Amino acid sequence: MSGSLTTLGIPKTISTEVEARRIQAKADGETLRAAFSRNQLRRDNVDWVVTVFLIFVHVGCFAAFVPAFFSWQALAICLVMHWVTCSIGICLGYHRYLAHKSFKLRAPAEFFVMLAGSLSGEGSPMTWAATHRLHHQKSDQDGDPHSPLIGAWWSHILWLFVKRKRTDQELLCRKYIPELTERPMMQFFEKTFAMWLWAQGLALIAAGWAVGGWQMAVSFVVWGMCVRMTAAYHTTWLINSATHLWGYRNYDTRDESRNLWWVAMLAYGEGWHNNHHAHPSVAPSGHRWWEIDMTWWVIRVLKATGLAYDVKSKIPTGRKANDVDTDDTSVASPSLSEAVA
């Protein structure tokens, strides 16, 4: 009997298993660190689908300077879709709901916010949430997918141009969003997020054509997709770059996160990024009375209508450095601890 026990009384088979898991977790962490490192951006390792799409959307903005392609209807579509996709889709849906579990949503509301996120052109919900959790766990340290300490342009846009292996993507999801990978709605959007984006373009062309012929169709696409998406891209990217560089700090976090008022205004409250890094699972990101958070207003409406529930709304007091809340299951689950063990 004693031959199967260690000196601490732990069966050898268990301690071997724990050791094997620790070694595997370390190897996985190393794989992801390499996958997101700056030196992956090489001419032979560019994700051309992402790169060409982003160039196309940006170049399309130049057509907005042509007076013939301006229309008030298209401007209205641009503003409404910017709010729907950026605030509701990304800030509320992908970020606070999916990546941080700051509240729960009834199924119809969940479908709508995931659809809004897909229409933003920022990729699938699962990849977004997994990459974001990695950012929180490694923020401004080795392994952060987009720290401006590596380079401001790297954190703003360049990190998106890297082609990453399918196996690395799968590992990222397995490690960082284990509770989401098997969910049918997540799998549905994983398979269809690009299709929704193209359907959106076709719908804008059809609507514009019906309203005012080919000129209006171009107007709808230029303002409703190119201008709106470019604006939304840069406002959300500023959170990765500017709010880890400039602004003030309410909390002594271990990273360089900052609260930056003008990014908060542009990005529907997400610019209070030091507050967010200090307490990632708290639903409101404005922690002082003047820190306006438009996305939080929508969460309150969803809560009032019963579409959102279990909202984590308690704003912490003090300046305690608390990057990973002990009650924050979105960034401190056992599987994540293993990932960096």
Ligand SMILES: [Zn+2]
């Ligand atoms: Zn951050």
Ligand SMILES: [Zn+2]
């Ligand atoms: Zn976050």
